[in-house]
Amino acid sequence: MEVTPSILTADFSRLGETLEEAIAAGIDWIHMDVMDGNWVVNRTITFGPALIRSVRDRLGSEVTIDCHLMITNAEETWDQYVDAGVDMVIAHIEAVGDFPALIENLHDAGVQAGCVLNPDTPAEDVFPFLQDLDLVLVMSIVPGKGGQQFMPEVEDKVRAFRAAIDAQSAAGGRATKLMIDGGVKDHNAAMIAEWGIDIAVVGSGLINDRGTIAENLAAITAALDE
Numbered sequence: 001m002e003v004t005p006s007i008l009t010a011d012f013s014r015l016g017e018t019l020e021e022a023i024a025a026g027i028d029w030i031h032m033d034v035m036d037g038n039w040v041v042n043r044t045i046t047f048g049p050a051l052i053r054s055v056r057d058r059l060g061s062e063v064t065i066d067c068h069l070m071i072t073n074a075e076e077t078w079d080q081y082v083d084a085g086v087d088m089v090i091a092h093i094e095a096v097g098d099f100p101a102l103i104e105n106l107h108d109a110g111v112q113a114g115c116v117l118n119p120d121t122p123a124e125d126v127f128p129f130l131q132d133l134d135l136v137l138v139m140s141i142v143p144g145k146g147g148q149q150f151m152p153e154v155e156d157k158v159r160a161f162r163a164a165i166d167a168q169s170a171a172g173g174r175a176t177k178l179m180i181d182g183g184v185k186d187h188n189a190a191m192i193a194e195w196g197i198d199i200a201v202v203g204s205g206l207i208n209d210r211g212t213i214a215e216n217l218a219a220i221t222a223a224l225d226e
């Protein structure tokens, strides 16, 4: 299982150094959480395309950057994130009317398409267009902020996606990646890896006052190796 940092607990005044520290520790995928002050329940604003552009320019093209759009109008504004240099746009199924059309637009623009579901949204809502998705992201918290408690009740949904994706790729279809986001720490990393997650977003478990990113990542890696 791969790990990608969410930067929400970072000191934004020294974000570039923090991300370079993550890359030096072996990270090659950065997860950028965009909130527009409207869509998430706590009405948080994080950042937009300008910051993502700065991060892309600083880190270069080797690192993968996804943007997790927690915004009301992803269908109209996705191209701003493509212009900012992301490799993948991950939009919420609950916030998009015509998801297949969004996937087509993203693929035509040359970027990967991801779909994210809130904890109470069923996997079945995504199955009709799973074959066209590059990534499915299962939220294991209610989106809005880092540092929340992991919700183990998403296990069945993760396993349902794992089975569907394995069947799809065995039949010659796309090997859609499976990601989880929210409350992932060293103590639950092995469990979610066993569920079949390919990539875990880790925010407060990676960027915190308790250790360096390298130390925190090493603790997660050690837990996975046990």
Ligand code: DX5
Pocket (backbone or CB within 6 Å): 006, 007, 008, 031, 033, 068, 141, 142, 143, 144, 145, 146, 147, 148, 181, 182, 183, 184, 201, 202, 203, 204, 205
């Ligand atoms: C919250 C974001 C998450 C969050 C994860 O809405 O999508 O990426 O920052 O943070 P932790 O790992 O602290 O739960």
Ligand code: ZN
Pocket (backbone or CB within 6 Å): 006, 031, 032, 033, 068, 181, 201
């Ligand atoms: Zn996220």
